[in-house]
Amino acid sequence: MWAMSTQISPIPNEIDETDAAATIAWAHREFGNGLVLTASFEDPVLVHLVATHAPGVPIVLLDTQYLFAETRWLVENLQQRLKFPLEIIRPLDDVRPDDQWQFDVEGCCARRKVEPLNRALQGRSGWITGIRRVDGPTRADTPVVQYDEVRGLTKINPLVAWSDEDIESYIVNNDLPRNPLVERGYPSIGCWPCTRPVAAGEDKRAGRWSGQNKTECGLHVTTKLTTTSEGQS
Template structure:
């Protein structure tokens, strides 16, 4: 879809759905033919089970893209397998960097120590962008409360230079909303949450978070880095407000 047409469409959708629920927004994305072909991108992290559960109720054949960076915690890999089976997800795609790129750029699996941005690009951003080719949009679990860079997040966003839409059904949720949903639906939590990991990424770049710290404080601790890169295009954070 041309960029200007997509921008107008996103603006209209945000106006229309501003006071609607996460389930309504997600249902619109997955069942309205005008939305195009959509995929859910999930890290199977600390709060991922909420959207995965919603998708399993609305349409279990929804493509679910899981990026295996090959640096994830073993607990995440086990959780991904068990949760996919429990929810009956029928269209799971496990995405990895190509062996050729990995051998050329990170043969010793230590790129994360030398250049974290390059590691994220190699193992996450580039593989995901390739996997999203052919989709008209993708669904994320991002929420406004997670960080200052997400504070103005809307339900619908324009992804610059790709012609794709990004949908954030949980954008306006609060931490207590997540907890309540998980408890009411008896959903299993990622095992690392109980060990002090409220936000879970790759093993070398994620540390436990102390009480009172920002939930994402354990991601790239001590680094001037708050995002892995999949929500950036041409080095810029993708936000609807800046594109409208």
């Protein structure tokens, strides 16, 4: 049984980091109603996996006020198709669309992403994310399961070992809709003011906060990682 404390717990032997469906099913058994997925809707894969292997688990969209229309389209398309419980979390009432992203991206992300995420995760014990190691250097060492001491919950990354080819095969095999921006050169999709298409050979996340000293929005800050397997030291 997964230990729900601030201690680092071993990753159960049953977890195969290449088997996303089994990882999600395990998380559903472990965390039950305490489980949630936050999705960027960059692609449809994790949403489809969770809706299939952990039916009823809420899927959270952080509506930053600056989502691409194409992303909103994919959210609606998938929700109508898969009928998952969608929770749209918005910034607090006093956060109005403004020009903060032009001069203070840290503050803008704090008000429009990090605070709403923390609210969405309150009372949860398991958090599924779409982090993959191939996303870029800042994610290259991410384990399949880790403990987020900042928020006090277990973080599950079922796609951590998936390649871009794995994602493509899953979309084709399940006849899933795509975010139209991907074919226009956006391999990583966030808010429209802070996302540009990337050139061939560029890092997948090079189009996020391009030209600024920022690579992560603060959603995935953790202080402890689970790195051992049961029976190992």
